[in-house]
Amino acid sequence: MTATIKRILLGEQGLLVLFVLAFAVVSLTVPNFLTERNILGLLQSVVTIGIVACTMMFCLASRDFDLSVGSIVAFAGMVAVMVSNETGSIPLGLLAALLAGTLVGFVNGVVIAKLRINALITTLATMQIVRGLALIASDGRAVGINDPAFYSLALSRFFGVPTPVWIMAILFAIFAFVLNRTVFGRNTLAIGGNPEASRLAGVDVDWGRIGIFALQGLVCAVAGILLASRITSGQPNAATGLELSVISACVLGGVSLAGGRATMSGVIVGVLILGIAENVMNLLNIQAFYQYVVRGLILLFAVLLDTLRSRALGRR
Amino acid sequence: MAFLDFSGLSKSYPGVRALSDVGFSVPAGHVHGLMGENGAGKSTLIRILSGDTRADEGAIRIDGVEQRSSSARDAFDAGVVVVHQELQLVPDLSVAENLSLGRFPRRMGIVDFRALYAAVGRTLAEIGVDIDPRAKVASLSIGERQMVEIAKAVMIDARVIALDEPTSSLSSRESEILFRLIGRLREAGKIILYVSHRLDEIFRLCDGCTVLRDGQLAAHHPTMEGVTRETLVSEMVGREISDIWGWRPRQAGAVRLSVEGIAGTRVPEPQSFQARAGEILGFFGLVGAGRSELMRLVYGADPAAAGTVRIDGETLSPVTPRRAICAGLVLCPEDRKADGIVQGRSVAENIAISSRRHHSPMGLVRPSREAETADRFIASLRIRTPSRRQDIVNLSGGNQQKVILARWLSEPDVKVLIVDEPTRGIDVGAKAEIYEILYALAEKGIAVVVVSSELPEVIGICDRVLVMCERRIAAEFARGDLSEAALLAAALPDQATPRFAQKA
Numbered sequence: 001m002t003a004t005i006k007r008i009l010l011g012e013q014g015l016l017v018l019f020v021l022a023f024a025v026v027s028l029t030v031p032n033f034l035t036e037r038n039i040l041g042l043l044q045s046v047v048t049i050g051i052v053a054c055t056m057m058f059c060l061a062s063r064d065f066d067l068s069v070g071s072i073v074a075f076a077g078m079v080a081v082m083v084s085n086e087t088g089s090i091p092l093g094l095l096a097a098l099l100a101g102t103l104v105g106f107v108n109g110v111v112i113a114k115l116r117i118n119a120l121i122t123t124l125a126t127m128q129i130v131r132g133l134a135l136i137a138s139d140g141r142a143v144g145i146n147d148p149a150f151y152s153l154a155l156s157r158f159f160g161v162p163t164p165v166w167i168m169a170i171l172f173a174i175f176a177f178v179l180n181r182t183v184f185g186r187n188t189l190a191i192g193g194n195p196e197a198s199r200l201a202g203v204d205v206d207w208g209r210i211g212i213f214a215l216q217g218l219v220c221a222v223a224g225i226l227l228a229s230r231i232t233s234g235q236p237n238a239a240t241g242l243e244l245s246v247i248s249a250c251v252l253g254g255v256s257l258a259g260g261r262a263t264m265s266g267v268i269v270g271v272l273i274l275g276i277a278e279n280v281m282n283l284l285n286i287q288a289f290y291q292y293v294v295r296g297l298i299l300l301f302a303v304l305l306d307t308l309r310s311r312a313l314g315r316r
Numbered sequence: 317m318a319f320l321d322f323s324g325l326s327k328s329y330p331g332v333r334a335l336s337d338v339g340f341s342v343p344a345g346h347v348h349g350l351m352g353e354n355g356a357g358k359s360t361l362i363r364i365l366s367g368d369t370r371a372d373e374g375a376i377r378i379d380g381v382e383q384r385s386s387s388a389r390d391a392f393d394a395g396v397v398v399v400h401q402e403l404q405l406v407p408d409l410s411v412a413e414n415l416s417l418g419r420f421p422r423r424m425g426i427v428d429f430r431a432l433y434a435a436v437g438r439t440l441a442e443i444g445v446d447i448d449p450r451a452k453v454a455s456l457s458i459g460e461r462q463m464v465e466i467a468k469a470v471m472i473d474a475r476v477i478a479l480d481e482p483t484s485s486l487s488s489r490e491s492e493i494l495f496r497l498i499g500r501l502r503e504a505g506k507i508i509l510y511v512s513h514r515l516d517e518i519f520r521l522c523d524g525c526t527v528l529r530d531g532q533l534a535a536h537h538p539t540m541e542g543v544t545r546e547t548l549v550s551e552m553v554g555r556e557i558s559d560i561w562g563w564r565p566r567q568a569g570a571v572r573l574s575v576e577g578i579a580g581t582r583v584p585e586p587q588s589f590q591a592r593a594g595e596i597l598g599f600f601g602l603v604g605a606g607r608s609e610l611m612r613l614v615y616g617a618d619p620a621a622a623g624t625v626r627i628d629g630e631t632l633s634p635v636t637p638r639r640a641i642c643a644g645l646v647l648c649p650e651d652r653k654a655d656g657i658v659q660g661r662s663v664a665e666n667i668a669i670s671s672r673r674h675h676s677p678m679g680l681v682r683p684s685r686e687a688e689t690a691d692r693f694i695a696s697l698r699i700r701t702p703s704r705r706q707d708i709v710n711l712s713g714g715n716q717q718k719v720i721l722a723r724w725l726s727e728p729d730v731k732v733l734i735v736d737e738p739t740r741g742i743d744v745g746a747k748a749e750i751y752e753i754l755y756a757l758a759e760k761g762i763a764v765v766v767v768s769s770e771l772p773e774v775i776g777i778c779d780r781v782l783v784m785c786e787r788r789i790a791a792e793f794a795r796g797d798l799s800e801a802a803l804l805a806a807a808l809p810d811q812a813t814p815r816f817a818q819k820a
Contacts, residue, residue: 181680181681181683182676182679182680182681183672183673183676183679183680183681184679186665186668186669186672186681187669189660189661189665190658190661190665190669192660193658193659193660193661194654194657194658194659196654196655197649197654197655197656197657197658198658198669199617199637200615200617200637200647200649200655200656201637201641201658201669201670201723202637202638202641202642202669202670202673203638203669203670204638256660259660260658260659260660260661261660
C-alpha cells in the first residue's frame with residue numbers, strides 16, 4: 001500500500017496526481033470555487049506568471065537564470081502605453097514594446113553567453129537597470145492609456161473566455177511544441193544536460209543561449225502589454241517580485257535548476273497550483289500575510305518531492 | 317589471522333539482479349584481484365563493502381565479525397576504505413588537511429597545524445610517498461591524489477583497502493609508484509581488493525583473484541598458480557577470445573586529414589601530421605604528453621593560436637567543433653562524462669544531437685526518424701540498453717562510448733574520426749566490439765585517429781603510430797616496427813638532454 005503510494009508520488013506524473021487530487025478536494029470543500037466566474041478569474045490572475053513561465057522554462061532548462069523578467073514586463077508595458085499615446089497608433093506601440101523587450105533579452109544573452117558573466121549577476125543588474133529606465137521614462141508615475149481600444153485588449157472575450165487567457169493557452173501550446181519538436185528546444189535541453197558535451201557535438205551553445213534570452217524578453221513584452229491593458233496604464237512599479245513567482249511555478253512543475261529537465265505540462269501544473277492556492281485563500285478570506293507563508297511551504301514541498309524523485313531515479 | 321569473507325551476497329535493483337549469491341574470502345596480507353566485465357557486479361560488491369548500499373542477502377565478515385555498515389562512515393570506522401575511480405578529496409585544502417578531515421589535532425580548540433603537518437609528513441614518509449603535506453590537492457597530479465587517498469587509508473589504520481581501477485588515469489611511472497605502495501601495504505598485513513581490467517597488473521600484483529560475470533561468481537582463484545591470461549579472459553566473457561585485437565591488413569589511401577603547424581596554449585610548439593583514408597593512426601604518449609590537447613586543437617575544442625587543418629584538401633579556418641563536424645571531422649573525447657555524453661537525455665537524443673540538423677526541415681525535429689536511427693544503431697553496434705529512451709547515464713562506459721560513436725556514424729559523411737582513449741574503463745568484451753567498429757570505419761575509407769595510453773592497444777590495432785613526448789610529436793613508427801620497448805623509449809622524456817636544447 002505505502003509502496004504503491006510512493007511509486008505514484010515519485011513517478012513521472014506525481015505532481016499531476018497531487019494536483020488533480022487537490023483540485024478535487026478544493027472543488028468539493030471550498031464554496032464558490034468551481035464556478036465559471038471564479039475559474040475564469042483564477043485563470044486571468046495567472047496570465048502574467050503563466051506567459052513568462054513559458055520561456056523561463058527554457059532558461060532554467062539550459063542551466064541559466066533570469067531575474068530581470070519582472071522589470072522587462074513593467075518596462076515593456078510602459079513603452080507600449082507611451083509610444084501608443086505619442087503616436088496615436090496602438091500597433092506601433094505594441095511593436096515598440098515587443099522590440100524593447102526582445103532587445104533587453106538579447107543584451108542579457110550576449111552578456112551572459114559571449115562575455116561569460118554569470119546569469120544571476122547579469123540579470124540582477126539588468127533587472128535594476130530596466131526598472132530604472134521605466135521609472136525615468138515615466139518620472140515615476142503611472143501613465144494612463146489614452147485610446148480605449150488599448151484596454152479593450154484585456155477586456156475582450158472569445159467564446160466567453162478573456163483574450164489574455166487565450167493568449168496564454170496559445171503560448172503554452174506553442175512552447176510545448178518548440179521544446180519537444182524543434183532543434184532549438186532539444187538543443188536547449190542538451191545544453192542544460194551538459195554544455196561542454198553539447199558544444200563538442202556541434203551545438204551552437206552561445207547563440208542558443210542568446211536566443212533563449214531574446215525569446216524571454218519578447219514573451220515578457222507580451223505579458224507586459226497585456227498587464228498594462230488590464231490595469232489601463234503603464235505602471236513603472238508593476239510586476240515586482242514576478243521573477244520569483246515564475247521561477248517557483250517552474251520548479252513546482254518539475255523543471256530542474258540544474259538544467260536538462262523540463263516539461264510544458266509540468267510548468268502548466270506549477271502555474272495552476274500557485275493560482276489555485278492564492279484563489280482559494282482569497283475565497284476563504286485568509287489574510288494576505290498568510291499567503292506568503294503558504295506559497296513558501298508549497299514551494300518547499302514541491303522541491304522536496306523533486307529531490308526524492310531524483311534520488312529514487314538515481315539509485316540504480 | 318585476519319581475513320575478509322563475503323558470503324551469499326545478493327543485491328537486486330529494479331529490473332536487474334546485480335549480484336546473486338557471491339561468496340569468497342581473502343586472507344590478510346594478500347592482494348586480491350577482482351575482475352569482470354562492466355556490469356558484472358564488481359561495483360555493486362564494492363558499494364556494499366563501502367557501506368554505500370546494503371545487500372539484500374548475505375554478509376561481509378572481517379575477522380569473523382559481521383559488518384553491518386549502512387554508511388560510508390560506518391565502513392570507515394570498521395577499517396574499510398575504498399579508493400574510488402573518482403577521487404574524493406577537497407581540492408582547495410592541503411594534503412594534510414584532506415588526510416585528517418574531521419580528525420584535526422587541536423590545541424585549545426584551535427587546529428594545531430604544526431602537529432598536523434608533522435603527523436601527515438610521517439605517514440607519507442612511512443609509505444614512501446614523496447608529497448609535501450602543505451601542498452594543495454588541486455596542485456597535485458591525478459596519480460599523486462590517488463596516493464593521498466591511499467595514505468588516508470593508512471592513517472586510519474584500515475584493515476581492508478579496496479582500489480577501484482586505480483591505474484586508469486595514471487602514467488606508467490605513477491603506476492609503478494602505486495604498485496610499490498601496494499607491496500608495502502601487503503607486507504603490513506592489509507587486505508587489498510584490487511579491481512582492474514588490466515590483466516598484466518593482476519598477474520603482477522595479485523596473490524589470488526576472483527572473477528564475476530553477470531552478478532555471479534564465475535571463478536575464484538585463491539592463488540595465481542596455473543592461472544593464465546586466457547583462462548581469466550574466458551572466465552570474464554564466458555567464451556574464448558583468442559585475439560582481442562583482430563587486426564587485419566588495410567590499404568591506406570589518399571591523405572584526408574592534414575594538420576600543419578598547429579599550436580595553442582597547451583601545445584606550445586607547432587605540430588604537423590597527416591592521416592590517410594583507410595588507415596588507423598595511433599597517438600601514443602605518457603599522460604601529460606599533450607595528445608588530447610593536440611586533438612582538441614585540431615577539432616577546435618580549444619582555440620588554436622596558429623596552424624591550419626585541412627580535410628580532403630579543404631582548409632578549415634578557424635576550426636570550431638561545428639565547422640569541423642560539417643567538414644566531416646569528428647571527435648570522441650577522452651573524458652566521456654565531462655565532454656561526451658549529455659546527462660539526463662536519452663540514448664536516442666544523444667545519438668541525434670548532431671546529425672539531426674540534416675533532417676530537421678525548418679528546425680523541426682522528426683521524432684520517428686530519430687527513433688529509427690537510434691534503433692538501427694542500438695542493433696548494429698550492439699548497444700546494451702533497455703530502450704532508446706533510457707537516460708544515457710544508466711549505461712555502462714562501453715555502451716556510452718558506442719552511443720557517442722553512433723552519434724558520429726549517423727552523420728552522413730564522416731571523413732576523419734578521432735577517438736581519444738576509445739576503451740578507457742571499458743571491459744574486454746566491449747573493447748573487441750569497439751575495435752571491430754573502428755576497423756569497419758577504416759575499411760570504409762575513413763581516416764581513424766586513435767589516441768591511447770595503453771601500449772598493447774596501440775600496438776594491437778594501429779597501422780601507424782606517432783609518439784608524443786613533452787607536447788611534441790617525437791617519433792613515428794610503421795606497423796612493422798611497433799614494439800612496446802621502442803614506443804616506450806620514444807615516449808619517455810630524455811631528462812639529461814632536453815629535446816628543446818637539441819633542436820636549437
